[in-house]
Amino acid sequence: MDRDTSSRRPASSGAPPVDIGYIDLLRGIVEGAAVGFAVLDTDLRYVYVNPHMARMTGLPAAAYLGHTLHEVLPHIQRPEAVLRDVLHDGRPRETIVSGRTWVDSPYQVREWRCVYHRMVDSSGKVVGVAGVGLEISEPQQYLYELERAHRRLALLDSAASRIGTGTDVAGTCRELAEFVVPELADAAGVELVPADTASGRRAPVRLSAYATRPDLVTGLAALDARGELVGWPRGIGARRGLAAGRVLRRNAITAAQWRALIPSWPPARACLTAGVHSVLLAPLASDGRYLGSLQLARAGDSAPFSNEDATVARELAARAARALDRAVRFEREHTMALELQRALLAEPGRLRQHGGVETTARYRPADDESLIGGDWYDVLALPDGRTMLVIGDVMGHGVEAAVAMSHYRSTLRALARAGLSPRRILEHADRMVSDSGFERVATCFLALGDADVATLTYASAGHLPPVWLAPEGGIELVPVPVGPPLGSGLGRYEQRVTPERGGVLLLYTDGLVERRGEDIDRGLARLTSLTLSPGDPLDKIVDTVLDHLAVGSEDDIALLAARAVKRR
Template sequence: MSAGNAEEVVVGLDDSLPEPLISADADEAIAAEPARTASRLAREYRILHQIVAGTHAGISVMDTDLRYLYINPRMARMNGLPAEAHLGRTLREVLPGVHRPDAVLHKVLADGKPRELVGTGHTQVDSPYERREWRVTYHRIEDERARIIGIAGIGLEITEPRQYLHGLERAHQRMALLDTAATSIGTTLDVESTCKEVADFVVPGLADAASVDLFDEDRPGHRLHSEPGVMRLRRMAFTAPPYLAKSLARLTDLEGFVEYDASSPLRTRLESGLPWVHNLRADPTLPGDDGGRYARRLAQYLAAGVHSALVVPLATESRQLGMLSMVRCAPAPAFTREDTAVAQELAARAARALERSLQFAREHTMALELQRALLSEPHLPNPNVETATRYLPATDGTLVGGDWFDILALPRNRNLLVIGDVMGHGVEAAVAMSNYRSMVRAMAAAELPLDEVLFHADRMVAESGFERVATCLLALGDPYTDTVTYANAGHLPPLRLSPAGDTELVPVPAGPPLGTGLGGYTTVTRPGLPGGTLIFYTDGLVERRDEDIDTSLHRLTRLHLRPQDTLDQILDAVLAQLTDGPARDDIALIAARPCRPRQS
């Protein structure tokens, strides 16, 4: 745009401002020395004009109604309009796209104190910036009689440096966001919790609403297609403020699922690993959407107030897991390239956390199924003893452990009760449990003394190089002698419930755990307890963090149990009184007592 030339500016100034504005003593000086004063004033005027016309600052003069009396060439160029287009008009009339708080200028006129303010908006000049900014200082103008005749403004455009500072600030915010993500996402090994952490993290910092959708791993046949040509994902997490949650939740295809057919551009992006950004206001349609299905969905988003969408694949180096979807509503701006870059980095970190969670879930499921399969094998004692068992896997996200129990019917109506706990968790612990269980069974079937059963099991494991040590307690009940013989490899002592309802720990000397190769096991025989109940357990029942084991064991002796109850009821009562909240470790229990003679 062309700006006013020097002559245009001079005419505007001469026509608009009285002479005293140039020199307060002009009248008196002209009366004394007319020729010399006139020459000096002309020289001063030329100097002032060169300064005002050549400065990089925009200069304007307005009357008391804030109508332009003068603007310098720089101001004309910044506004994209010639000088004469400003004269006699207000800023709003000349440049309606520029915002300036005129109340500040009226305060300058009222009290004469200079003030600085920032104006923002758009002028008639093309600019690479979405919004321009100017910093202007305003001064009140008075004549020689101290009459207020207007206001002068001197300002510079600060768009570029402010954009630079804004860019640095945004970069710092992005780095802070990504740093926070490292400690906020993946704090547990639970898949659903991790998905919820991802959705909660990006709202409201990066989006107004967000969802995390994963391929349906529980149904491999539906991982890619629920119908021919349709890709199906399970909605794992959704976060939105209440005003958005209800309207956006209705856009899910099926309860708990979202589906995309071959016409969806989002599916194409997901399969290629690229992000998808869409400004719904600028383009409410989707290319390739022949049936109009996705156009209708976009219309629903618009009706809910959504104007911008960003979808980023959740993928690791080995496979695709799903996608992170985000939307924005007014007054938030549309998603930018910077937002996309941040979202991709967040998605990469989230995908790694989800991969760990999914791997954990697979291992946990595998170990739990293995453990349950092994523990569900038939284990019936001789008819002279009744038993009940319980197995509770840890519920705090820990991998399933190697707890096990067994009940073996031996010749001469004897019954061997076995309970053990393999060190560690996961599939390896479950496999180790199976090995220990098989060894004890084999040697017990050979009718070896209990201390020799433990000795040979310890030696075989130690010599094989197997690194999973285990505790194990054996209890052999003999109805002919009415005794119970014990052998212990580092396990906790059993609990005895008397017919009167008293509880006490049975003192059983403990040798080293199996697998250490140390040996040194002994047996001890205690009297039986007609009508009483023996309870065997693993450490998950009693151990507490930061608590001495003796204190934990003493808690067993304070249980309130009813000896006349069934064994299942007794075990339920034990669990109810000793477990409060998620279990930190697996718990295995056996309850056994002699059968009551049948009434004739």
């Protein structure tokens, strides 16, 4: 009995017949599969896509026919080189295709694992490429999230070692701005509220630091307004929200919106010129005090700020604020210490004559201005006509050292006016400081000049010996018995009395001669080898000493020069 031929389609000459039932079966599998399937001709133009591919890309199948991948899906990376290799040698290839389609997706980046095969007809002619793509966005998204979480942790960990490495406010702001670029933003600024208006409400702020990606320096240069007052206008800045600890995020800011702000907010023109489309502001607050804000901007092709970016920026700002608060407090204390020290040393620094003694002095802070110490000098004209010269150095730095210096200075002045000898002054001062529980010890040197009997009486509490510049020009150290520092409670001191022989007496603190890693004797040798003229003005002598010896000093220097004035 003849078979029914209605299910058969005529085949090409020489080719076996094809069962139409199998073709329909295969078509049903392809069109019902949950994978993308496409056929492209040798020019890499679509001739077929299955329904699943149409659904996952957001385009009907008809929109593909006769077009290339780039024409229908411009945001997908084109694997043209892979497809042409398949056409050329016939070897199947597997590749990862990623990008964005016309369908909204919960994934940051969509990815497909695709396999391509060459297609030939019955005569062996190459007619195109068939591709099958399985979306792997979900597992890849999980991996991306793990990687982002790792990067966030690494970023926050490194912030501790890269932000707040110094003690100055400007340096801390600069480190913060440079740290977030380009990891979080194309450009970043740090705004600070003046310390006396740190409530954050209606307070003027200044841009203290700015950073931008190297390739965008020119385009974003107009945003750099360091030192200038900044004020976000109502409706976009929400300064009160920042002061309350909230993060401000604005994405997709249009050119029209920037133009609307230009009359009320001058930086808007810079944002418009730079193509800024997204901003994120995170508060800098520590112990309930609003210090300012971290300003982030993205421009051009950069992605808008995400919730994750806001979280990272908030944490970075919180960590930086603690370092910034420390720097603010340190600078405030540093300023107080410097003002106190300068106020106490200002008067003796001028050339003066006390009875029969002419004096001048200098104070030079360390090269590192954060190390405000307790070096001091004093010249005291006593009621009985004698003159007391004092040089001292309180251990440590900062406000505490400056306050301690003031305390020692006042104590020594009171004891000197009581008519005590230098060694008795040191004994009483040591006992008084020790009994008071004052923890800052100090070295000190006293020289008491008595013009009536032409003598000098010396006593030392752990201090370096003075230098005597003889009338004939020689320089030598004055040997003086050295007792313990003041405040140790060990107070037994000796004194030495010498005739006043003319010349110049130089008293100094250890910053003049002491250098790290070097024996103190080398520094003293440099001092005594100087060529100085005892007949020069005292101002010239002390300036010459500092010019030769102060370079490279890591500590404060106090220098006091005295010379007896001949009576007429």
